[in-house]
Amino acid sequence: MNINFPLDWFFISILFFTGAYCMIVSRNIIKLLIGFEIISKSSLIAIITAAQATNNINLAQNIIMVMILIEVIVVGSGLALIVKYYRLNQSVDILKMINLKG
Amino acid sequence: MVLYLLIYFIIILSATISVIAKKLINSAIMLAVLSIGVSILLFIYGAVWAAVFELSVCAGLITVLFISAVSLVKNDEESLSENRVKYIVFPFILIAIIIISSIFVPEYFLELQKFSTYNTEKEKPIGEFIWIYRGVDIIGQLTLLASSVFIIKHIFFKNKNIKENGGDI
Numbered sequence: 711m712n713i714n715f716p717l718d719w720f721f722i723s724i725l726f727f728t729g730a731y732c733m734i735v736s737r738n739i740i741k742l743l744i745g746f747e748i749i750s751k752s753s754l755i756a757i758i759t760a761a762q763a764t765n766n767i768n769l770a771q772n773i774i775m776v777m778i779l780i781e782v783i784v785v786g787s788g789l790a791l792i793v794k795y796y797r798l799n800q801s802v803d804i805l806k807m808i809n810l811k812g
Numbered sequence: 813m814v815l816y817l818l819i820y821f822i823i824i825l826s827a828t829i830s831v832i833a834k835k836l837i838n839s840a841i842m843l844a845v846l847s848i849g850v851s852i853l854l855f856i857y858g859a860v861w862a863a864v865f866e867l868s869v870c871a872g873l874i875t876v877l878f879i880s881a882v883s884l885v886k887n888d889e890e891s892l893s894e895n896r897v898k899y900i901v902f903p904f905i906l907i908a909i910i911i912i913s914s915i916f917v918p919e920y921f922l923e924l925q926k927f928s929t930y931n932t933e934k935e936k937p938i939g940e941f942i943w944i945y946r947g948v949d950i951i952g953q954l955t956l957l958a959s960s961v962f963i964i965k966h967i968f969f970k971n972k973n974i975k976e977n978g979g980d981i
Contacts, residue, residue, distance in 0.1 A: 715925050716918035721820045723913045724906070725827055731902060732831040740881060744839050747874065748827050751850050754866075762857050765931040768938040772946055774854075774862040778869050779953055783960040785874055789881040790964045796885045 718759040725752035739792050739802050743785060750781050816856060823849040832902055840878035847871035861938055 729748030736742055754774055761770030796802050799809075823846055830842035847870040854863035936945070943950075 716921040719921040720917045728827045771859045771862040772941045787963045790967045794967045
């Protein structure tokens with residue numbers, strides 16, 4: 711299926727901006743992880759569009775599988791850290807994480 | 813083409829709602845909708861295995877993880893006063909970015925596409941890519957999975973000798 715490659719990248723740039731904005735402005739750490747998820751989704755679409763333009767779909771599928779696995783590991787570990795931090799300090803505010811300073 | 817644009821519209825809309833939603837649980841659910849949209853897009857592109865993986869893992873597992881984490885830290889959600897002015901500004905910045913990128917981005921990538929080399933040979937099956945061509949990745953994936961299991965085990969480590977703080981530290 712031949713789909714417009716530049717139009718894809720237009721949508722990808724908007725999606726990337728949305729995730730980056732979420733990571734920049736939010737104070738809640740869970741919201742930060744949600745922004746990270748949105749950015750990783752945009753990169754996933756970028757890989758598949760590039761593969762479609764050069765006819766390498768199967769290689770891209772393999773790379774996407776590895777990406778999804780890494781995403782799950784990062785999110786799982788991050789959420790576990792957040793829950794533990796919340797139990798200790800009763801807060802998920804990123805500005806109150808001063809005691810993590812070295 | 814209409815389906816393709818509709819899916820992109822759903823993806824952008826769900827991403828926007830997940831950013832500006834006040835409740836974290838709505839953000840998590842909208843993230844699941846985004847994942848479903850991305851997996852439909854992968855189906856359209858012919859990446860069937862990746863789409864199934866995306867649908868089961870990202871739309872299923874990650875949403876469950878997010879919702880359980882949100883319900884565990886829920887008491888703090890209302891007391892955390894976020895600066896909502898930034899979120900009110902967000903749609904206007906988004907519209908500005910859409911207008912600016914619609915002028916510059918497609919033109920740039922149309923130029924960039926000329927440098928790509930099209931693979932004219934018949935593509936190998938996906939099993940060959942997973943097990944032979946990028947077989948070393950399997951070791952990395954297994955190491956990462958094991959490390960994440962150890963991380964979670966050590967984060968929620970329970971020492972039975974310590975009774976202070978509910979024996980949690």
